[in-house]
Amino acid sequence: MKEIKIFHNALKDVSALASKIKENQKKIIGYLCSYAPEELIYAAGFHPMRLFSSKSDIILAENHLQTYCCSLVRGILEDSLSGRLDFLDGTVFPHTCDSIQRLSDIWRMQGRYEFFADVILPAKLNTQSARTYMVDVLTRFKKDLEAAINREITDADLQKSIKKFNLIRSNLSKIYALQSKKPGIIKGADLYAIVKGSMIMDKDEVANLLPVIVNNLEKTDAPETKGKRIVLTGSICDSPDIYSVIETAGGIIVGDDLCTGQRWFEGLTLEDDAPLVAIAERYMGRMICPAKHSSPTARGENIVSLARKNKAAGVVFLLLKFCDPHAFDYPYLKEFLEKEGIKTLLIEIDDQQQNLGQLSTRFETFIHYI
Numbered sequence: 573m574k575e576i577k578i579f580h581n582a583l584k585d586v587s588a589l590a591s592k593i594k595e596n597q598k599k600i601i602g603y604l605c606s607y608a609p610e611e612l613i614y615a616a617g618f619h620p621m622r623l624f625s626s627k628s629d630i631i632l633a634e635n636h637l638q639t640y641c642c643s644l645v646r647g648i649l650e651d652s653l654s655g656r657l658d659f660l661d662g663t664v665f666p667h668t669c670d671s672i673q674r675l676s677d678i679w680r681m682q683g684r685y686e687f688f689a690d691v692i693l694p695a696k697l698n699t700q701s702a703r704t705y706m707v708d709v710l711t712r713f714k715k716d717l718e719a720a721i722n723r724e725i726t727d728a729d730l731q732k733s734i735k736k737f738n739l740i741r742s743n744l745s746k747i748y749a750l751q752s753k754k755p756g757i758i759k760g761a762d763l764y765a766i767v768k769g770s771m772i773m774d775k776d777e778v779a780n781l782l783p784v785i786v787n788n789l790e791k792t793d794a795p796e797t798k799g800k801r802i803v804l805t806g807s808i809c810d811s812p813d814i815y816s817v818i819e820t821a822g823g824i825i826v827g828d829d830l831c832t833g834q835r836w837f838e839g840l841t842l843e844d845d846a847p848l849v850a851i852a853e854r855y856m857g858r859m860i861c862p863a864k865h866s867s868p869t870a871r872g873e874n875i876v877s878l879a880r881k882n883k884a885a886g887v888v889f890l891l892l893k894f895c896d897p898h899a900f901d902y903p904y905l906k907e908f909l910e911k912e913g914i915k916t917l918l919i920e921i922d923d924q925q926q927n928l929g930q931l932s933t934r935f936e937t938f939i940h941y942i
């Protein structure tokens with residue numbers, strides 16, 4: 573499908589993509605985490621772009637971050653220090669895991685880009701006081717953006733932005749629902765490219781392309797070949813090869829609890845509410861990641877419901893090496909899922925190294941067993 577190819581092409585050269593965005597007079601604000609309030613950044617007239625590591629060798633970042641920080645954070649710092657992110661006009665750091673918080677300190681001290689903001693969101697997301705505090709934090713962030721652009725961000729700006737993101741998110745949800753209903757209708761690597769592309773490409777272009785993809789997939793029949801239905805969980809998966817290896821081993825990805833997947837686009841923002849309250853509500857209601865808290869069993873319940881809803885034969889934990897929040901959650905989640913009769917596999921991944929041969933054997937064994 574030519575629309576899917578556009579997403580794949582966009583991922584090949586992020587600098588070229590950034591130059592194209594800048595041709596339209598848009599400044600680019602980078603972010604590293606799906607708790608970054610993109611609707612606000614977009615309403616301010618900036619282009620919000622999720623940052624990923626270019627996976628180059630870590631040389632300059634060694635002086636700032638220890639080897640036991642995750643490869644995502646180290647890789648992005650390396651890209652910044654070596655000038656690969658010079659297209660950025662600013663960055664936003666939500667207050668989440670320790671690695672992102674430490675990176676935020678280093679980033680601020682380096683002062684390489686014009687705009688910088690820490691968005692200190694609450695850690696607990698299920699209380700009335702957290703809700704009030706969250707709206708307060710978003711209001712402060714809005715003021716930071718207004719100071720940078722020297723104009724007010726109106727409710728109308730925010731509502732327009734919310735509509736755009738709702739359009740993108742609802743279409744991504746439809747693509748996932750179609751894949752779950754007609755497994756194999758779309759390749760995992762295409763799914764990866766569409767979600768990642770939606771995070772970095774021009775939002776108008778994404779909002780135009782996604783409904784066309786949905787429409788085409790709706791008209792496509794489910795493929796004959798069947799595979800074992802798999803749900804992925806973890807922080808990020810920035811490797812299309814992992815999706816391909818799972819498919820070659822006989823699996824089909826039918827859902828995920830990933831930052832580069834449903835966790836990013838799940839849930840719509842109410843369009844007729846006070847915009848900042850509506851944005852806060854979405855964060856409060858969305859599936860949490862281990863850097864946030866709602867109840868001791870919230871994540872377990874969510875993954876079980878994701879697995880059941882998608883009739884998954886198994887759940888694969890993709891654990892980015894040295895990602896402490898996800899590593900701490902893993903033992904309880906594994907136990908929680910297995911008590912519910914859901915089989916699990918743990919795979920440790922690293923942005924810098926990938927042993928696909930070994931991964932392939934492990935996936936084959938797991939998929940044969942479930």
Ligand code: SF4
Pocket residue numbers: 604605606607668669806807808831861862863
């Ligand atoms: S796992 Fe949580 S803290 Fe980490 S990038 Fe995703 S949302 Fe942010």
Ligand code: SF4
Pocket residue numbers: 642643644645669670671672807808863892894895896897898
């Ligand atoms: S992968 Fe883990 S440690 Fe790294 S930024 Fe995401 S949540 Fe933080």
